[in-house]
Amino acid sequence: MKSEILYPGAFPMVRVDLAAGESVKAESGAMVACSPTVDVESKMEGGFLGALSRKMLSGEKFFFQTLRASRGPGEVLLAPTVPGDIVMLELDGVNEYLVQKDGFLAGGEGVKIESKMQSLSRGLLGGEGFFILRMSGTGTLVLNSFGAVHKIALKPDEEYIVDNSHLVAWTATTSYNIEKASAGWIASFTSGEGLVCRFRGPGIVYIQSRNPSGFGNWIRQFIPVSE
Amino acid sequence: MSPNALCFGGDLPEAGAPCRVEVSSAGLLVAIQGLPDETIPFTHLSVTAGGFDQDQLVVKWVHGGIERTVYLKDPAVIAAFRQAAPPELMPHLERTAAHVRRARSGRRTWLAIAVGSILGLLLVLWFGSDLLVRMAVAQISVEWERPIGEAARGQFLAGQTVVKEGPAVAAVQDITKRLADQIPNNPYKFEVTVVRSDVVNAFALPGGYVIVFTGLLKKAEGPDEVAGVLSHEVNHVVLRHGLERIVKTLGIVAVVTVLAGNQEGLVGLAKQLGIELVTLKFGREQEMEADLSGLRLLHRAKISSDGLIHFFERLTDADKLQVELLSTHPMSAARVERLKAEAATLPKQEPVPFDFEWKDVQAGL
Numbered sequence: 001m002k003s004e005i006l007y008p009g010a011f012p013m014v015r016v017d018l019a020a021g022e023s024v025k026a027e028s029g030a031m032v033a034c035s036p037t038v039d040v041e042s043k044m045e046g047g048f049l050g051a052l053s054r055k056m057l058s059g060e061k062f063f064f065q066t067l068r069a070s071r072g073p074g075e076v077l078l079a080p081t082v083p084g085d086i087v088m089l090e091l092d093g094v095n096e097y098l099v100q101k102d103g104f105l106a107g108g109e110g111v112k113i114e115s116k117m118q119s120l121s122r123g124l125l126g127g128e129g130f131f132i133l134r135m136s137g138t139g140t141l142v143l144n145s146f147g148a149v150h151k152i153a154l155k156p157d158e159e160y161i162v163d164n165s166h167l168v169a170w171t172a173t174t175s176y177n178i179e180k181a182s183a184g185w186i187a188s189f190t191s192g193e194g195l196v197c198r199f200r201g202p203g204i205v206y207i208q209s210r211n212p213s214g215f216g217n218w219i220r221q222f223i224p225v226s227e
Numbered sequence: 228m229s230p231n232a233l234c235f236g237g238d239l240p241e242a243g244a245p246c247r248v249e250v251s252s253a254g255l256l257v258a259i260q261g262l263p264d265e266t267i268p269f270t271h272l273s274v275t276a277g278g279f280d281q282d283q284l285v286v287k288w289v290h291g292g293i294e295r296t297v298y299l300k301d302p303a304v305i306a307a308f309r310q311a312a313p314p315e316l317m318p319h320l321e322r323t324a325a326h327v328r329r330a331r332s333g334r335r336t337w338l339a340i341a342v343g344s345i346l347g348l349l350l351v352l353w354f355g356s357d358l359l360v361r362m363a364v365a366q367i368s369v370e371w372e373r374p375i376g377e378a379a380r381g382q383f384l385a386g387q388t389v390v391k392e393g394p395a396v397a398a399v400q401d402i403t404k405r406l407a408d409q410i411p412n413n414p415y416k417f418e419v420t421v422v423r424s425d426v427v428n429a430f431a432l433p434g435g436y437v438i439v440f441t442g443l444l445k446k447a448e449g450p451d452e453v454a455g456v457l458s459h460e461v462n463h464v465v466l467r468h469g470l471e472r473i474v475k476t477l478g479i480v481a482v483v484t485v486l487a488g489n490q491e492g493l494v495g496l497a498k499q500l501g502i503e504l505v506t507l508k509f510g511r512e513q514e515m516e517a518d519l520s521g522l523r524l525l526h527r528a529k530i531s532s533d534g535l536i537h538f539f540e541r542l543t544d545a546d547k548l549q550v551e552l553l554s555t556h557p558m559s560a561a562r563v564e565r566l567k568a569e570a571a572t573l574p575k576q577e578p579v580p581f582d583f584e585w586k587d588v589q590a591g592l
Contacts, residue, residue, distance in 0.1 A: 092230065092245050093229065093230065093245075094230045094231065094232060094233055094243075094245045095233060095242060095243060095245070098279055153241035153242075154241075155235070155237075156235050156287070156294070156296040170279075171242055171243070172278055172279045172280075172283075173233060173235075173243060173277065173278050173279075173283070173298045174278075174279065175277065175278060175279050175280075175281065176279075201235075202235040202241075202243065202296060202298075203241075203242065203243065204241055204242045
């Protein structure tokens with residue numbers, strides 16, 4: 001499987017070249033176009049219960065689609081719903097990424113996807129919900145974001161503070177704690193930051209330059225209220 | 228040799244370099260692709276727990292001026308490390324292991340608390356709803372109850388012929404007064420209305436409004452039977468069964484509204500229910516409660532309870548008496564048996580007869 005990001009920037013698309021028999025997992029609805037040699041299969045990763053738990057718990061789509069080049073080599077074009085950068089990560093069997101729900105766009109056959117429960121404080125306050133996706137295994141992992149993706153590399157024990165709604169993905173060697181943005185509760189919320197995540201390295205944290213829920217709130221004021 | 232750990236350091240990739248870690252008696256053997264293999268003696272190592280779930284073993288050392296950190300999560304390697312580690316490293320390892328166990332049990336505790344509280348909430352809603360309803364009903368004052376019953380009565384009577392006077396009305400009022408006088412601290416002023424209809428039925432509305440159909444008076448074999456039915460209905464009012472049904476029908480919103488002190492809101496809601504109040508069915512437990520307290524009330528009023536039991540017995544034989552009473556008061560042999568058993572426990576007494584003649588009442592219908 002070879003993949004390439006087309007039109008990087010706000011409206012990117014991913015081209016995946018598949019050899020005969022190869023397949024790629026993608027978020028349902030992500031397929032834009034494909035060669036006639038490619039079959040679209042709907043597959044519930046991790047069996048029915050796994051898929052159900054993912055749907056119920058992490059808000060991810062119930063089914064992933066599997067695009068398989070079953071009748072000879074072919075290519076697939078994939079795109080996310082929201083405008084924003086796409087990042088490609090290589091999983092080598094040792095590294096693991098934790099991905100906020102909705103962040104997954106596509107992954108190679110060897111990529112393992114599971115829902116993972118966060119601790120209560122992280123789930124309640126982290127802004128990512130109680131469940132996030134853990135990506136492990138081997139192969140290419142394609143994530144999408146809202147806005148541009150910014151990579152933060154942390155050395156061992158180095159710390160960095162991220163507004164929780166801007167998180168996209170982070171390596172499993174990093175950990176984070178939720179804390180108030182300012183010293184006091186009132187200042188934390190009046191500053192507009194509320195709660196933030198204090199990450200501790202080593203590892204990589206990917207953040208998005210726009211906040212989806214913030215954008216939703218902003219756009220709501222222009223939507224006429226129907227009677 | 229497939230990698231089993233991630234190694235960090237100033238000269239390595241930021242996301243960590245995949246490496247192979249093995250434990251030997253000399254120390255930790257670390258093989259990073261593209262770099263010469265190193266064996267680091269145990270004495271140079273420091274260990275902590277780390278990673279997103281705090282369940283990885285973090286091993287640090289400085290070798291040749293370069294600081295290195297390895298994140299281990301392979302259980303086999305961690306086990307081998309613990310076995311081979313020299314005594315001076317053991318306290319650190321034990322502390323780390325304890326930390327990991329704490330993190331794991333902490334997560335399990337939270338999960339258990341989350342699942343437990345969801346189940347608990349469901350159980351409370353399932354079994355505690357009756358209690359909540361009773362609590363809500365207890366908050367509603369009698370003054371607020373009256374407009375609800377009044378509104379429902381008004382709507383019901385709109386399409387009916389009311390018998391305003393005559394021996395039947397006087398008799399029913401007499402029976403009701405005799406019963407009401409025996410209710411301790413009775414906050415209700417009972418108002419009985421006789422409606423001309425062949426339907427064999429009687430019902431009570433919140434606030435003390437009792438409606439009796441002439442059909443019931445015609446079919447009754449004596450005043451004791453009417454008194455039995457009225458005693459049962461009066462007890463539905465006193466025990467506030469109607470209000471309970473209203474609150475239940477309107478649901479949890481009503482409960483919260485009332486418990487939050489907004490009785491007016493409930494009256495508004497209940498008025499919207501209107502005529503449906505008349506057909507609200509009481510629950511089996513409510514019927515039983517009204518039966519038993521009705522029986523005791525009859526006893527206190529010195530009215531024979533045989534009438535109630537006899538009337539109910541005839542009702543169980545539903546085919547003979549085509550009665551609407553059954554649709555709102557499902558009768559069963561068990562109910563009659565329970566009444567008979569209860570009546571047997573009450574002390575024997577000589578019933579005091581009514582002042583009116585039953586023949587006159589029936590003749591006037």
